Amino acid sequence: MEPTLDLRAALRDMILARRVDTEAIALQRQGELGLWPSMLGQEGAQVGAGSALRPRDVVFPTYREHAVAWCFGVDPVQLLGLFRGTTMGGWDPAERGFQLYTLVIGAQTLHAVGYAMGIVRDGDVGTGDPDRDRAVLVFLGDGALSEGETNEAFVWAAAQNLPVVFFCQNNQWAISAPFSVQSRVPAAQRASGFGFPGVQVDGNDVAACHAATEQALAQARAGGGPTLIEAVTYRRNPHTTSDDDLRYRDAAENDHWRDLDPVDRLRTTLLESGAIDDAFLAAVAAEEQELAERLRTGCRALPVPSHDDPFLHTLHTMTPELARQRDEHLAFVAAGEEGPA
Amino acid sequence: MSTETKNQAMAHALNQALRDELDTDPKVLLVGEDIGELGGVFRVTDGLAKDFGGTRVVTSPLGEAGIVGSAIGLAMAGYRPVVEIQFDGFVFPAMNQIVTQLAKYRHRSEGRVSLPVVVRIPVGGGIGAIEHHSESPEAYFAHTPGLRVVCPSTPQEAYALMRAAIRCEDPVIFLEPKKAYWSKGPVDHAAGAAPREALDRARVAREGDALTIATYGALTATALKAADELAAEGTEVEVIDLRTIAPLDHETVVASVRRTGRLVIAHEASQSGGIGGELAARVQRDAFFELEAPVLRVTGYDTPYPASRLEEEWLPGLDRLLDACDASLAY
Numbered sequence: 001m002e003p004t005l006d007l008r009a010a011l012r013d014m015i016l017a018r019r020v021d022t023e024a025i026a027l028q029r030q031g032e033l034g035l036w037p038s039m040l041g042q043e044g045a046q047v048g049a050g051s052a053l054r055p056r057d058v059v060f061p062t063y064r065e066h067a068v069a070w071c072f073g074v075d076p077v078q079l080l081g082l083f084r085g086t087t088m089g090g091w092d093p094a095e096r097g098f099q100l101y102t103l104v105i106g107a108q109t110l111h112a113v114g115y116a117m118g119i120v121r122d123g124d125v126g127t128g129d130p131d132r133d134r135a136v137l138v139f140l141g142d143g144a145l146s147e148g149e150t151n152e153a154f155v156w157a158a159a160q161n162l163p164v165v166f167f168c169q170n171n172q173w174a175i176s177a178p179f180s181v182q183s184r185v186p187a188a189q190r191a192s193g194f195g196f197p198g199v200q201v202d203g204n205d206v207a208a209c210h211a212a213t214e215q216a217l218a219q220a221r222a223g224g225g226p227t228l229i230e231a232v233t234y235r236r237n238p239h240t241t242s243d244d245d246l247r248y249r250d251a252a253e254n255d256h257w258r259d260l261d262p263v264d265r266l267r268t269t270l271l272e273s274g275a276i277d278d279a280f281l282a283a284v285a286a287e288e289q290e291l292a293e294r295l296r297t298g299c300r301a302l303p304v305p306s307h308d309d310p311f312l313h314t315l316h317t318m319t320p321e322l323a324r325q326r327d328e329h330l331a332f333v334a335a336g337e338e339g340p341a
Numbered sequence: 342m343s344t345e346t347k348n349q350a351m352a353h354a355l356n357q358a359l360r361d362e363l364d365t366d367p368k369v370l371l372v373g374e375d376i377g378e379l380g381g382v383f384r385v386t387d388g389l390a391k392d393f394g395g396t397r398v399v400t401s402p403l404g405e406a407g408i409v410g411s412a413i414g415l416a417m418a419g420y421r422p423v424v425e426i427q428f429d430g431f432v433f434p435a436m437n438q439i440v441t442q443l444a445k446y447r448h449r450s451e452g453r454v455s456l457p458v459v460v461r462i463p464v465g466g467g468i469g470a471i472e473h474h475s476e477s478p479e480a481y482f483a484h485t486p487g488l489r490v491v492c493p494s495t496p497q498e499a500y501a502l503m504r505a506a507i508r509c510e511d512p513v514i515f516l517e518p519k520k521a522y523w524s525k526g527p528v529d530h531a532a533g534a535a536p537r538e539a540l541d542r543a544r545v546a547r548e549g550d551a552l553t554i555a556t557y558g559a560l561t562a563t564a565l566k567a568a569d570e571l572a573a574e575g576t577e578v579e580v581i582d583l584r585t586i587a588p589l590d591h592e593t594v595v596a597s598v599r600r601t602g603r604l605v606i607a608h609e610a611s612q613s614g615g616i617g618g619e620l621a622a623r624v625q626r627d628a629f630f631e632l633e634a635p636v637l638r639v640t641g642y643d644t645p646y647p648a649s650r651l652e653e654e655w656l657p658g659l660d661r662l663l664d665a666c667d668a669s670l671a672y
Contacts, residue, residue, distance in 0.1 A: 060414075089449040099417070100449055104441045110407055111442070114414020114422075121370070121396060121420065149437070152407035159402055305451075313452040314486050316510035319541055319588035321623075 005210040008276055012284050014043040014263045017067035019288045020076045023295045028241045032299050033083045037064045038237035044262025045169050045231035048209025052217055058097040058115055060108040060138040072098045077298030086302045106147030112138035113153045116162035125163045126223030135163040135220035143174025146182045154194040163220035166228045171235035176248035191228035203233030204262040307333045346529045352522040354496035355385050358503035363393050372399045372408055373425030382427055383463055383522055405435035413442055416456040423459040423507055430473025432462055443512045444487030455510040465559055465609050467520040467656055469649045477610035482514045483587040490587040492516040494561035496526040504534030518559035543590040549577035552603040552666055555594050557583040560607050567662045586616050591623040598624055602633035603669045607657050612640040634672035639665045
C-alpha cells in the first residue's frame, strides 16, 4: 500500500504545531499557564501518526499529543485550558473522537481497548466500506510500557483481535528515567510476546511514521487486529516546564538530537528537491504569526468556569447533600465578593 | 421477561435483573472473569452466556484494571457495561481506573460524557472464606466523588436496584453481600427497575419509635432480628436500610431520629473512616437537639479482617447490636 502523505502539508503541520508548543511555553513563562508539557522534537512522530487518521477513527492521547490534536482538528486554544486551570478537560471528546488528555500514565490504553471492543460490536470493522470501518489510535510513552495497565491492554487487544493501534513515542525519557530503566528490548519487540506485530520506525521521519501508522490503522480497520508502533524519537525539552532536565541528562545528547530535528530535516529535503520554495515558507511563517496571536489572545480569553460547575458535573443528578454544599459554597464565594461587612 | 412474583435467592434475583436488562437494552453487556460458561464463581451470571452469546456476556482475561478500564472505553463508545470483580479483596488493582478515571470523566468533560458503568463486587464476610475474600471496601468508593455506591439487603432490592443501576447515567459500584446471596425472599419481577430516585433514598425496613438502627447489606437482616427481640420486650425499633452508601441519604435517618431520639449505626467495615462516622456527623448536625443519647456505632474493628474461625465474634452480630441498643436506651 502506497503512503498518501502530502509532504508539504506535513511540513506545514509540523511547523504550526511546533509554534503551538513554543507559544505555550512562552505563556507559561508569563504566568498564563501553570504548566506545559513540551513536545519539541516529536513533531515528526505526531504529525506522521495524526495525518494517517480518518475522521471516524478515535484517538486516545496522553498529555503531550499537541500535534496530533492539531492534525485532528482540535482548536489549539482548547489545549491550553487544562494547563491554565480553567478546565479539567478542555474540548468535547465525543465531537471529534479526540479524547481528553490522560495524565495517569497508561490508563488510556485500556480505554482505547474498550472503545475498540465497542467498534467491533457496532460492526464497524472489516466491512470493506471505507466510510464505515474504524480504528482506535492510542498514544503512550516509553514509561507507560512499565505500567501494568498497558500490559493488560496488550493482552486484551491480542485476545480479542481488537482494531487498536498502540503508538509508542519512545522519546527516551520518562521524566528522569531513561528507556533502559523500562526495557531491555526495543519497545516494538514487546509486541511479539503478546502475539501481535510490533514495528519500529524512525520517529523523526514523518513519512516513516505516517506509513507505519497508515498501514497499522488500515489493518486494524480491516479486522487484522492490533499493532504496536515504536517511534524512536527524543524529547528535547524538559518533561514539563517544571522539570530541570540538565540534572539527569547531558546537553551534548540533546545537541545530537537537535541535529536530527524532524522539522529541519523535512524542510531541507523539500527545499533541495524543489518541492517547496521560500514563498511557501514565507506563507507558513505568516500563518504561524496569526496562530501565535490567536493563542495569546485566546489563552487569556479562556472562560473561567463558574463556582457552580464542579457541583453540576459530579453526578448526573445533584443529590440533596451536594446541593446543600453547593449553596454553602456559593454563599461563601458571594460574601467574599461583597467584601467585609 | 419474567412477570410473576417468585420466592428467590438474591443471587437468582440478580441473575434475573441482568437477564432482563440484557433483554431490554442491546447496549448492555457483561464483562468479567469466569462469568461465561462458569456463570461466575457465585453463579450470578449463570446461563446468561448461553442465552445471550459470548459477545454480550464476555469472559475477560484475568486483570481487574483491564476489566474496569475497558468498560470505560466501552461506555465512551455508547455501551452500558456491567462488569464483575470476582471478590471484594481483588478490586484494588482496578482502583486506579475506578478512582482516577471512571469517577472523574463526567466532571472532566463538563457533563458532556457519561460513563454508565456498573461494577459488581461481592462483598463482606461471614461465609468462612480465606484471606481477601471477606472485605468491606465501600468507604474507599464513597469517598470518591463521582461514584454511586449501592448495597442491597434483600432479593427484591437486589433485583430492582440492579436494574436501576444499569439504567443510571453515573458509574455505580454495586456491592453484593455474599452472606445474603442464598437467602430467599419474594421478588416481584413485574415491578421492573426501581425508579432512579431509589438510588438516592434509604428504605425504612421496619417502623418504630424507640430507637433507630441504620445499616445496609447483610446486616439489615441482623438488625431486623434485633428489632424482633426488642419488640418482644416492648421496645419498638425502627430499622433503616441505607440501600445506597453514596449518596448517603441521611435525611431519612434524621427524620427517624427526630422521632426516636436514638441512633445506632451498624456496618461490617472497620470503624475508622467508615460510613458510620459520616452518618453520625450529619445526624448530629441536623438533629442535635432531638438526640437523647450519643450516636453509637457497631462495626468491624480497626484490624485486618480476621481468620474465619474468629469472624463470628469479630463481625457485628445480633448480640453486639442488642448491647449497643441497650446502651443507647439507657441514656
